[in-house]
Amino acid sequence: MPEERASKRYKPSADEVVNPYLADNQDDSDNIYTRSAPKKKLGFEKSSANGLQDAPLTNFVRHQTTAEQALKVEDGPLNPFNLKPLSQKYFDILKIRRDLPVHLQRQEFLDLYHSTQILVFVGETGSGKTTQIPQFVLFDDLPHLEGKMVACTQPRRVAAMSVAKRVADELDVNLGEEVGYSIRFEDNTSNRTILKYMTDGMLLREAMNDHNLDRYSCIILDEAHERTLATDILMGLLKEIALRRKELKIIIMSATLDAQKFQKYFHDAPLLAVPGRTHPVEIYYTPEYQRDYLEAAIQTVLQIHATEPSGDILLFLTGEEEIEDACRKISLEADELIRETDCGELKVYPLYGSLPPQQQQKIFDPAPGPRVKNGPPGRKIVVSTNIAETSLTIDGIVYVIDPGFSKQKVYNPRIRVESLLVAPISKASAQQRAGRAGRTRPGKCFRLYTEEAFKKELNEQSYPEILRSNLSSTVLELKKLGIDDLVHFDFMDPPAPETMMRALEELNYLACLDDDGNLTPLGRLASDFPLDPMLAVMLITSPEFYCSNEILSLTALLSVPSIFVRPNSARKKADEMKMTFRHVDGDHLTLLNVYHAFKSPEAQYNPAQWCYDHFLSLRSLQSADNVRLQLKRIMEKNDLDLISTPFEDPNYYTNVRRALTSGFFMQVAKKSSSGKHYITVKDNQDVLLHPSTVLEKESEWVVYNEFVLTTKNYIRTVTTIKPEWLFELAPAYFDINTFKKGDVKMSLERVKQKMEVARERAEKRARALNKNGGTKSRYT
């Protein structure tokens, strides 16, 4: 079988990593990113903010320090950042740190860092870049002298938290003081903080209110190769900020693969590459195309178990159902294998995002021991989605099986639908997967496709998220970030024009942007909420419908994973339980009912038990509570009233439905004349109500929360509305002249006529009433 080393170890030579242009022209002002600001000598003669007169850093000159200087200070005895004596634990960790590959290149890093405003840094797994580089920067940037901070972004919350904790230990400070982290719902920093780990989304949020990110002297974007939406926007933004703030330093950190693309994007920024520390992984390909990759995967598992030395297996599949199915089959076949041969026990663990945390934890259980004394040891196999590719690391994996597929989000701007499709992975992904076999010792990766297919059919990189998403939120954010000219915004990968047009159009209908594309007051308000624009607009306008408390709850519920649990073993019971919360007018109102029940004293007495009994997800309900609180604070900050229609008022639920319509008028469907399906308004797509709905089939007009494209076109989470509301609440969108001829248009015309007649009658009645003096409910 053909072989290939998955993890190459290399150290780039100097001419590979140093851009000659920059090296020769360090002070050339033509290069906009070369820093040539005067170097200040920053002594401590005067009393500095921290009173560090005898501080170990006294002789450090900002942006002129050397590795040697830093090493000496690191050796103690005083902590340079809080002047306390350094602990034994600190020195123990220091030894390990000095052993990391990145340590050898500290001076090289500083030289490059001094020479440029923007630096691209490439470090493979195990190089120590995430923990060490920000510290290298700290000793050179001395942000505390300027009242600034160094920021390091991560795509995931757990990473931001755990790395911050690690680095706080390494610097011998308390987490939240000199070193802290900031993620949604939790800001663990203080006025002493000089190094802040944070999610990329969090930094983007900060940029919305601080366009120059003035509180930072250096910004490090880590894991940039993952190309999250937030990282992509931040890169474009930082490219602009760099022009306005010549003294700001920027480091883009990435795994090897597309470093050149980053360099090129940042005006040929210099590159520093540091090797990683992983074990070699042998790659095996199948000699021919595998029609049934699931079957091939199972056979490979059994073959490894029967013939390979001990070591755990990681198998990548695409989704929950496929994984559960594979786990069952593997267990059955393994039992048979054990009966027939003398091989060890095989323990099978599924792993995917929606698995309850206790079950996710099980993957870390050690592999089973031998069945008989002196027999072959047992083995564990983890069958996982992409979650094991980046988010979760399992030590002890020696064998990886990669069928070459994953579920990927795709966006179709024409019908404005995001959906999940099973598609071939990229070469970069395949390499990442293979790398999972070499974390603790040399490993093997079995690719269930041919080498030819790998070379010719797989894309180099996965498509960045920005090319696969609905961008209405992003466009609103960009506008709030002060980017007026979106067409000329320098995206690393510009999204499809149609996607941008769709987003602008949607925001215009929502009155978040005016006809010239400028942010309206409503748009500015909406951008303050971490929500999809439609949800934000619904929430902001809800006080007008006397139900902002209810819409606040509903918005939170729609922003978290499904609160309904439906175990395979008890589907019927779960469905029955759901029906006890049912509101006939639809799923949104049913969600609200569940939430209210959850908040009742009876449920709060023992929420875990209550949720279990009612087939509800405690995790989702709690996170909805969390989101609700955050949104509530933003509402209060913006003086948006929190009000309810009295529950006894007949309009209680009607008001909620009207508020819902005011945000989701673009997601309305009407029953077809045959009554067999629904048609989406304006897009004229044939859709079906999702089988999970509690809605009765008679409803003529509905709003829906999601369009899901699976085996069929479904609309999910649906509630009935009155078509009259559409003209009343979104007259610009429901301009009959803009509709294509057909079913929907005809119905809308009839509704409009009826409304005319009713209006005339009402006027007559009103004139009569006025004479006699009438009353009106204030809640409609």
Add this chain to the structure above:
DNA sequence: GAGCACTGC
């Protein structure tokens, strides 16, 4: 009569 790859504010 079905499903929820994974993140993030």
